[in-house]
Amino acid sequence: MEAPSWRNYVTQGSFFLFINLEEESCPLKTIKIEYEEDGTRKTVELSKGIVSLVNRSIKVESEEVYGVTLPKLDLTLATSDRKVYQKGDSAKILVWAPLKASSRLEVFVYRNDQLEYEDEVFLDSYGTAVYTVPDLELGEYRVVVGEAEASFTVAEYTLPILRAVLEDYKIEEDILKYKIKLLKLGEPYEGPLKIGLYCDYCREVVREEEEKAVKGELSGEIFLKGHTGAFSLYLTTPTGETANIGIPLSKISEREPLVVKALGKVYEIHAAPTSGAVKARGLYIKQVGVETSPLEVSDITSKPVIKILSPLDIVLVVVYDLLSGKKEEHYYTDLKPGQVLKVDTSSPYTILLVGAMNKKKFYEYATPIILQSKPKLSIELPSKIESSRLKLVLHSPEKIKCILLIEDVRTQHESLEEKLASKTMRVLRESMIEFTRAIPPSLAVFLERRLPEVLAMETYSESRIMYRLVSQRGIVTSMQPLAFALPAKGAAGGKALEVAVTLERQLILLEELEVEGTVVREIELPDVDGVYRVKVYGFYDLGLEELEKTVEVSKPLALEIDAPTYISEGDLAEASIYYRCLGRGVLRVEYAGKVVTEKIEGSGRILLVLTKPTTIKAYLESDRRAVGAVKEILQPGLEKVTASRLVFLEEGAVIEAPRILVYG
Known part of the structure; x- marks a missing residue:
């Protein structure tokens, strides 16, 4: 007769062994359990009890029973101050690793999946650092800092005339509910819009709807079901102005x-x-x-x-x-x-x-x-100012480290809090994957399909950048527009007025500071019409706080140029000069050896037809005030092809290559 097996009286769950030999029919008196704890091998004999399988292997009556290994959450996070840069810019990488404070982390900078260089960054006592990647070249960048990663693109681009701010959003049962603020040259946009839902996985607009903005506010719902994401909303007005809003944390995982x-x-x-x-x-x-x-x-x-x-x-x-x-x-x-x-x-x-x-x-x-943490940080600032000086008040009852970031609302920034939420969710799913009663099997594992990357291309075309870098106390970095002058009739004393140029790339301010009690900052914004995102990160112990507000800089005059970045000789392209003037004014435009002068009032646009590379200079004067804008349209240059992944195909074979990047 075979000896009774212990397996008949032991129930193995996801994380525990349940032992009960105290039944009348059970012939066994005890079961021997062996396991290792803190480097020491232990042996116990049980007739009734519960044994944990977490992070240990045990033996029951000398038979191996495999334990359950739970993952760890690494709090190292990294993000770039923007998602898109132009050639020659410097990227600022914000790093937070509270468990590795006052230490060094290795940094690996990749461009088009090829290692550019290795470095290291020193974390302060809060576990924060700002690392600079200078002299960016065209391509796709990935910066790996410890266990974290930040990615961004370097390409020639034009910021849209239409400014769209995602004021609030919710995702419930695969329905995106959004509230968007829309401004055009400082005025609330009102009118119809076409809404396109772009899926980054499908790499196309997968749904289209029509909505109407009322007094600069756009609210709506759109279904996400059936698509992986992440998603963006493409907004288009009847006159062709567009805006793009990324929806954070919208991947299916x-x-x-x-x-x-x-x-x-x-x-x-x-x-x-x-x-x-x-x-x-x-x-x-x-x-x-x-x-x-x-x-x-x-x-x-x-x-x-x-x-x-x-x-x-x-x-x-x-x-x-x-x-x-x-x-x-x-x-x-x-x-x-x-x-x-x-x-x-x-x-x-x-x-x-x-x-x-x-x-x-x-x-x-x-x-x-x-564990929910009590908020420590608060921020006060006006939602709209007429001067270019912004007064910002930060308050915290305890000493905390802050990073202040001010950027044009048309740029995109992946926040540290969003990255923390994404990483935490991934680790929680891994922790619960064995416990099928606590997590639906359909959600237990999500495998994100990865398509082959074939080629990445970069251009040798040199673009002239009309910025100078300003540094104050080594902690503030901003892009300041240069001034230029155009002759204009009616200028005081017959002389040209000097005006600040409205450029495509707006101010980026990054400041590190400690806040205890109340701290007041006076910040000089560009002296032109604009809308800015003010984001403040607060760091303390293992806590991360993030506050965000927007501020409008409203000026009597506003002027922007919407034109292509590249054009070849003989091409036919269109450029628009958008203007807003409180009262009557004179608009003067120079391009391709031509001069256009128009008397204007209110807001509107004029169209230019372009047939070759040129520099457009626009100048608007009214009531002894002036504003200007410059847009350089470049000749496409020679291109160098860098292969990030080569795929050899047999005749007739077909693949999808979604990441061919063409600059030029």
């Missing part, structure tokens, strides 16, 4: 909620904003239901308190720190209804694993605990 059954309560954890949710460390968490359970947890955004609802023989609580990878085990026996178990979770990122048993019933739970 980011926008799908993580469903957690947390000891009697059912929660959804979202990376993107959603209604009715509590925000905790970049994530949006809300309770969506309840279920029958012998235990109940108080909340998953504060230090958890477990309440016993039904009699339980044994409860094993494993507190797993996602940051350190360490765990603590708490063993309880003979628990009665009404008893309370307080769990100390000093880490803001924890996985709470609970195994419970009562007679022949076994229970197993896994839930993340994301």
